[in-house]
Amino acid sequence: MTTANERITQELRQRARQLLESGQVAAFVGYTSGSMPMVMQPFVARTPEETDRLEWNSFCVLNLANYLPALLKSLEPPRRPGDPPPEGPLPKVGVVATGCWSRNMVVQIQENQVQRERLVIIGISSRGMVDRKKVLGLVGHADVTSVKEDDNSLLVKGPGLEQEINRWDVIRDNCACCVHPDPVIFDHMIGDLKGERKLGERFKQVEEIENMSVQARWEWFTSEIDSCIRCYACRNACPLCYCPTCFVDDSRPQWVGKSIEPVDTAIFHIIRAYHCAGRCTDCGSCESACPMGIRMRILTKKLQKDVLELYGTEAGMSLDTPLPLSTYKLDDPQDFVLTESLKGEKK
Amino acid sequence: MLDKAGFEDWLRELAGQFEIFGPKANDRGIVNWQKLNEGELPDERPGVPKGSIKTFFFPQPETLLEFSARPGTEDAFIPHEPGTEHKPRLVVGVRPCDARSVVLNAMPYEDDPYFHKNRQNVVLIGLACRQGCSTCFCTWTGGSPVGTEGLDILAYPVSRGYVLEPVTERGASLVESAGPGNDATGAELKELEEIRSKAPSSLPETMELAPRLREKGLMDLYNAPFWQQLSDSCINCGTCTFLCPTCYCFDIQDETLRGKGRRIRYWDSCMFPLFTLHASGHNPRGEKVKRVRNRFMHKLKYFPERFGPLSCVGCGRCVRDCPVNIDIRQVINELLAT
Ligand code: SF4
Ligand code: SF4
Ligand code: SF4
Ligand code: SF4
Ligand code: SF4
Numbered sequence: 001m002t003t004a005n006e007r008i009t010q011e012l013r014q015r016a017r018q019l020l021e022s023g024q025v026a027a028f029v030g031y032t033s034g035s036m037p038m039v040m041q042p043f044v045a046r047t048p049e050e051t052d053r054l055e056w057n058s059f060c061v062l063n064l065a066n067y068l069p070a071l072l073k074s075l076e077p078p079r080r081p082g083d084p085p086p087e088g089p090l091p092k093v094g095v096v097a098t099g100c101w102s103r104n105m106v107v108q109i110q111e112n113q114v115q116r117e118r119l120v121i122i123g124i125s126s127r128g129m130v131d132r133k134k135v136l137g138l139v140g141h142a143d144v145t146s147v148k149e150d151d152n153s154l155l156v157k158g159p160g161l162e163q164e165i166n167r168w169d170v171i172r173d174n175c176a177c178c179v180h181p182d183p184v185i186f187d188h189m190i191g192d193l194k195g196e197r198k199l200g201e202r203f204k205q206v207e208e209i210e211n212m213s214v215q216a217r218w219e220w221f222t223s224e225i226d227s228c229i230r231c232y233a234c235r236n237a238c239p240l241c242y243c244p245t246c247f248v249d250d251s252r253p254q255w256v257g258k259s260i261e262p263v264d265t266a267i268f269h270i271i272r273a274y275h276c277a278g279r280c281t282d283c284g285s286c287e288s289a290c291p292m293g294i295r296m297r298i299l300t301k302k303l304q305k306d307v308l309e310l311y312g313t314e315a316g317m318s319l320d321t322p323l324p325l326s327t328y329k330l331d332d333p334q335d336f337v338l339t340e341s342l343k344g345e346k347k
Numbered sequence: 348m349l350d351k352a353g354f355e356d357w358l359r360e361l362a363g364q365f366e367i368f369g370p371k372a373n374d375r376g377i378v379n380w381q382k383l384n385e386g387e388l389p390d391e392r393p394g395v396p397k398g399s400i401k402t403f404f405f406p407q408p409e410t411l412l413e414f415s416a417r418p419g420t421e422d423a424f425i426p427h428e429p430g431t432e433h434k435p436r437l438v439v440g441v442r443p444c445d446a447r448s449v450v451l452n453a454m455p456y457e458d459d460p461y462f463h464k465n466r467q468n469v470v471l472i473g474l475a476c477r478q479g480c481s482t483c484f485c486t487w488t489g490g491s492p493v494g495t496e497g498l499d500i501l502a503y504p505v506s507r508g509y510v511l512e513p514v515t516e517r518g519a520s521l522v523e524s525a526g527p528g529n530d531a532t533g534a535e536l537k538e539l540e541e542i543r544s545k546a547p548s549s550l551p552e553t554m555e556l557a558p559r560l561r562e563k564g565l566m567d568l569y570n571a572p573f574w575q576q577l578s579d580s581c582i583n584c585g586t587c588t589f590l591c592p593t594c595y596c597f598d599i600q601d602e603t604l605r606g607k608g609r610r611i612r613y614w615d616s617c618m619f620p621l622f623t624l625h626a627s628g629h630n631p632r633g634e635k636v637k638r639v640r641n642r643f644m645h646k647l648k649y650f651p652e653r654f655g656p657l658s659c660v661g662c663g664r665c666v667r668d669c670p671v672n673i674d675i676r677q678v679i680n681e682l683l684a685t
Contacts, residue, residue: 034672041672044579141376143480231585233670249621257602259408259613289670291586293375
């Protein structure tokens, strides 16, 4: 019997092949498997033959939207600064999208990083992806050499190791609290739309920390980022982080120190999270990429919660809903703004 | 030979003289270099700890000099040597590949006083590998799971404890200080022999890679077609370079805080666009594909041409933790096929 993921893989290969063969797209972005179990490789197929390498499984965790702006640009005819934009339609890119990634594409479109008409989106309603680090934790960080996936279980093997794990015990934190598994924009769907998930405790992870004392919160934060090596995999895995020069790299002015002094690491994490406020889709790409197992996405989840409470919106749910922090409305909530009069009103 | 208790006692003794570090699991279960407390032995899981051993030789950051940053004071902005902040260090549980990385790094750092000072201050006690991990390939790079290069002492893990093989003079005098220890039994000597003979067979077959790659035409490798597809996947983060023991590139900056200044040397990565950005705005490695290629060409071609061996010890860290599964072993195979 084939698994759901195997069926998706087959259909994905067919669709991608068709798109490349018919010349509708110049490249197709998906995943292929490489040498490491549980780490999928984002992969750009440029010929119909290469689409045979495409694969879909529970370890497709690096957000593919991340690759789109540069890939689209690389397909444009070269031009110098000041040259007029090329005439006629530009080459398109095909890409796979689950709920969160499609929302990141919406954000990219709203922020003028990619153009909708240059994307052919193959939608997949996500069942939730598996957290490799949770699997490694369950097997005592042993050397895992193969993982075989069934619809609801994983068979993990290594030297002296053979363990069956329930898939739902090792689902990523962000997937476990995701209520929007369906793509919000797509051109073709593989499988059906599943609709919103009903979930009582979407923000449980955040609420646990909100309920701590200020001191305990600070301790949680400092110990969470304690082992950060400033490799910026979290930043680079995120489709929101496209600034030509990131604030951590800027030297005129120098916003933040460059080594792993705790204060510098803390500033990096706080500012990175704030730059994602109102834009983050909780795709978890950042957290999945971190070599040190740091759960920095709890910070962006907190901001997602705040934005939802203050503005009633979530990032990328529709092309017509403007991003809350790049628009202005007269009745925007402002009770967090500290003005003299407000300070007087609030006790 | 020291049994576990004897080894612990010995470390306890040495703790007067040294700060002791070794591989140790943190509360997330990740094994990394940490201070070992009294009575703690290094974690012996096969393979290398998460982070690079270079942290002892290229501290993140290294303070090169200090100065007062209060204008108007007499010594304002006059640099002076930084105060030494720590005791000599003893690192236990060092895998042979990691120790070898220090020897390789010493080649380009031949004249670097900071690196040499750290080498003097850090004693390395190795732990021979009974078996490799699936990501280990020291045997391709000129190393061995029982290699001694760069170590002061190599410890072979046997059932009761460790058989110690002194490598350097200072290693020998430390072994001496451990006292006579226990006599190794016949069975233990057999275990030792088994590690020596069997460990390499758990690893990829030994290859003399460096001469083969040195022979290849530089421009043929540089222009090989596979770089583009490789770089398609890469997100240009610093994971591979920061975890790698043989990536040694740095940047320098002055930092000031509350009237105190210091000049620091901190890790940099050829994967970052800023690495080669010129003041003019020109960037000779402006595109991702050029940066990805540089990392591998440096390790596998430029370094061997200049110094002989590869600048890679086959520890497999980059393979294990690259978020997009870029595997230097596959790159090596591509280069060999070019
Ligand atoms: S911050 Fe993390 S969770 Fe949010 S969009 Fe970026 S990668 Fe995804
Ligand atoms: S990926 Fe992890 S270690 Fe790297 S900068 Fe981000 S939090 Fe730090
Ligand atoms: S690469 Fe070789 S020396 Fe290093 S941990 Fe693996 S087996 Fe041991
Ligand atoms: S090869 Fe992997 S670890 Fe290295 S920069 Fe690219 S994505 Fe990051
Ligand atoms: S390149 Fe990879 S395998 Fe080689 S020394 Fe560096 S981290 Fe280890």
